[in-house]
Amino acid sequence: MVPNNETDTYTVKPVGIVRSVFQDPADVPIKGGEARIEMFPGYQQGLLRIAENSHLWIQMWFHKADRDLLSVVPGKVNSDLPEYGVFSIRAIGRPNPIGLTLVRLERVEDNLLYVSGLDAIEGTPVLDIKPYYEQEIVFSPITPYIRPKKREMRQEIFLKQALNHHQEKCAGLLLGVRMALIADDYFGQLNTRELKITVNGSSCLADVLQGLSNARLANPPRFRYNETNELEQSIWEKDGKLLTITARQLITDDEFLDLEDEQLFIINFE
Numbered sequence: 001m002v003p004n005n006e007t008d009t010y011t012v013k014p015v016g017i018v019r020s021v022f023q024d025p026a027d028v029p030i031k032g033g034e035a036r037i038e039m040f041p042g043y044q045q046g047l048l049r050i051a052e053n054s055h056l057w058i059q060m061w062f063h064k065a066d067r068d069l070l071s072v073v074p075g076k077v078n079s080d081l082p083e084y085g086v087f088s089i090r091a092i093g094r095p096n097p098i099g100l101t102l103v104r105l106e107r108v109e110d111n112l113l114y115v116s117g118l119d120a121i122e123g124t125p126v127l128d129i130k131p132y133y134e135q136e137i138v139f140s141p142i143t144p145y146i147r148p149k150k151r152e153m154r155q156e157i158f159l160k161q162a163l164n165h166h167q168e169k170c171a172g173l174l175l176g177v178r179m180a181l182i183a184d185d186y187f188g189q190l191n192t193r194e195l196k197i198t199v200n201g202s203s204c205l206a207d208v209l210q211g212l213s214n215a216r217l218a219n220p221p222r223f224r225y226n227e228t229n230e231l232e233q234s235i236w237e238k239d240g241k242l243l244t245i246t247a248r249q250l251i252t253d254d255e256f257l258d259l260e261d262e263q264l265f266i267i268n269f270e
């Protein structure tokens with residue numbers, strides 16, 4: 001049979017199942033959470049040497065999804081956004097509701113994979129698992145800005161992105177996420193050619209802000225860095241406007257959530 005007919009069907013069998021604390025799709029945070037993938041008997045050999053990877057793509061069957069959807073407003077993120085085709089966005093509902101999520105592999109025990117960052121509910125069938133390779137990384141892709149309406153959700157997304165990039169939750173990372181949130185308030189999308197960034201401070205802050213803004217040193221030149229122990233500062237420049245954010249002090253985990261922008265930073269916009 002030549003597979004070129006739209007009436008053709010293919011059979012997939014789950015190789016495992018998600019064990020998660022989330023019972024309802026509405027409860028699953030954008031950043032996902034900790035979960036366990038239980039491989040079914042007979043598939044354990046397929047996990048041979050999987051622990052050599054830190055990150056995996058998990059393909060799932062979102063069994064509760066609406067399969068008749070072809071376009072949707074991403075309302076969970078921001079109900080003010082326009083409609084997007086389901087192939088242009090990561091909506092759950094789609095003709096073949098295949099979920100694709102990049103997770104961090106924490107550990108492997110026999111037929112169990114302990115992962116973090118999985119956005120699936122308890123009982124979601126797992127169709128396939130593939131390792132994430134470095135040659136797949138595109139540092140600064142062009143993407144639509146699906147801007148969450150709520151600042152807390154923007155913070156959640158920035159935090160996940162920063163952790164993926166920087167790989168440790170240090171003071172520089174927390175400062176960087178808060179600075180990026182302020183820059184987003186003033187300028188909108190951070191990954192845009194017109195926005196230039198200068199960092200004066202620690203290498204951790206510089207690394208995090210480069211990861212969040214996707215600003216490269218060249219082609220086009222958007223990123224400059226001066227290493228210093230004297231201060232933690234980022235300067236954002238777009239359309240002749242200049243936003244300078246200077247930390248009053250280093251912050252801890254709790255303060256990251258509790259303090260107001262003005263308590264953390266001296267902000268200057270001109």
Ligand SMILES: [Zn+2]
Nearest residue numbers: 168170172204
């Ligand atoms: Zn760091």
